[in-house]
Amino acid sequence: MTATPPQPESPLVPRAHHPAPRAPHVGRPARHALRDTLALAALPLVVALALPAAFAGGGTRRWFGGRAENQRAEAQAAKDAAAAAFYELDTAQRDLRISIETITAVDDSPAARRAVADFQAVSARIDEVSHQYIQAVDAYDLDRDDLEASAASQARTALTRAKDDLTNVKRELDRFGDSLGPLIGKAETQLARLAPAVERARQGLLAASNALDAVRGSGLTADDLAARLAALGPELTKLNQGAGQHGVPQTLERAERVAQQAEAVRVEAERLPERAAEIDHRLVSLRTRAQALTTRAEQVEPVLSELRRRFAAACWQDLQHVPDLAERNVEQAELKLREARAARDDQRWPDATALLSTVRALLNTTDESVSAAGDRLRRLNAVQKDPQQEIDRTRFAIRDAQRLAMAGRNTPDPRHARPLDDAVARLDRAIGTLEGRHPDYWHFLTETEAVRQTVAQVVSQIRDDRGAGH
Incomplete structure (x- = not known):
């Protein structure tokens, strides 16, 4: 807005991106008159009322009585009212510009872009009526000794019209500001989330780092977790650079993602000793099971012999492959167990887990096949009887x-x-x-x-x- 005092810089948007609008050219006498008017408007009421008496008692100017003085007083009152309206409009525009900067720093939605365009349109209207107001102030010197009544009347009319225009635009600006409520609320909500989100990300990275140090202190390398944590370093750098450089929505999303990934690293690091112990237990358990299945598989051949001797071929032909299948599966399971043992010693935890799952599947298949032979003989004995x-x-x-x-x-x-x-x-x-x-x-x-x-x-x-x- 014209004649707007310098504004405080936005904490989110660099000042260079939002230059203050330039004031239209105002002559030196007009600027002095405007400054005096704003100063008078800012004085306490008692002091303002005392000023005419002070001027009258000084004897430094001639005063004309009657109609001219009444017109001068009315023109001065109109000038004061216009100055007050100008000041209120300037203050409201300055406050609303800060809100617009907040919205644009946080929100890039179509609604936010429309709000910026609408603010620019209202600002253009504000510049227009402000220029008309300053022209009215420049056009009449109400302090002239020889000010005629007609000139004072014209000044009053022009200044009253300027005040009305300023007031109307102020109402338009207020209505526009009220319409920004949802956008401002959304922006303020995101800004309120920003600092806590960034702090959570930093604390999450610190907790993950501490958990990783503790795991390494216990003798586990956790190289994969260390690599995942190191990959978050550039993200932390961007968080430290701030939302002013990277944008509020992007910084919020980055902070939440870093916090989640850091938490995952922390949880896995803290669970790693338990995971290692679990893998050790599974290695022993599955090796014992493989040995037991080897013994059970040796008993399948006698079962098949009895089935062949007592029942028709259709009752046992589909079981002929069980002994060979059991032998192959147990051998494969023992090979995978050795590979799993090596992966565990190298602390390749995902590989060890996958190999142990393969061993378990092989042993389950073998167990079902070996059990099927004995179950077949039992059921056939029952139905024969x-x-x-x-x-x-x-x-x-x-x-x-x-x-x-x-x-x-x-x-x-x-x-x-x-x-x-x-x-x-x-x-x-x-x-x-x-x-x-x-x-x-x-x-x-x-x-x-x-x-x-x-x-x-x-x-x-x-x-x-x-x-x-x-």
Whole structure:
């Protein structure tokens, strides 16, 4: 705004980026008159009222009575009111400019860019009415001894109009300032978060560094964690350079990211001794398990021999590969255990963990295969001794599903009845395979199990349909 005093620099935006608007040219007498007017407006009321008497008693100027003096007094009052309006507008614009600088330093959204453009438009209007006000002040010297009544009247009219224009623009500026409430609130919120966020990042880096030092003091190298912490060094440098250089949103995002990554390093560093101990324990445990599986695998061949001797080939052919598979898997597991041991000694923790997971998967597969042979012999012995138990178990499941399908109905839903009828027929066919000299007991067992699974699916469908109100 014209004739705006120098403003304090924004803590976020360099002063060079926001130069103060230049005041229009004002003549020397006008500047003196404006300065005197602003000084008079700033005086206490009692002093201001005493000034006319002081001038009257000095005898240094001629005073004309009557209408001319009344017009002069009215013009002077208009001049004082215009000066006060000018001062209020200047102060409001200065305060609002600081708010705009705060918004632009924090927010680059379309709404923020519109606010900047709107402020520039209002400022142009302020410059216009301020220039008109100064022209009115320059045009009339109210201190002249020979000031005519007509000139004083013209001055009063011009200064009153200038005051009204200044007041109207002040209202426009106030309305614009009120509309900035959400943007200013958002900017102030981010600024309030800035310092704590940066401090959290710094403290997080310090805590991670201290945790890493403690781990190294215990004899663990933690090279991967040290590398991750070192990679955060440039980020800390940018945080120290401040938001004025890198922007508030970017600095906030950087501070939060650094804090999270530093916290992750700290947690892993503090857990590293426990992780090392856990890996040591898994090495011992998995080696013991591999040895036990080697012993169990040796017992598979006798089980297969009994299966071959007592049951049809279909009951055991799929188990022929178990001994060889168990031997290969155990050998592979022992090789991976040695590699895991070497990785642990080199403190390559991710490699050691991955290798131990591979060992566990190999041993799980071997355990299932070895167990399958013994489980097969047990189930075949049971069904050979008493197949009726398996038959009754399956029939009960079918009848229970049929009762559920008929509950509250005269006829069953075809979607439920058809698969249940098929299950009955399938069970009858499975029972028929038990006839003959060498029954396929394993086929019988897999068929009855498949029938029960089908029945269970029908029961689940019936309950879902009734739950949905069908």
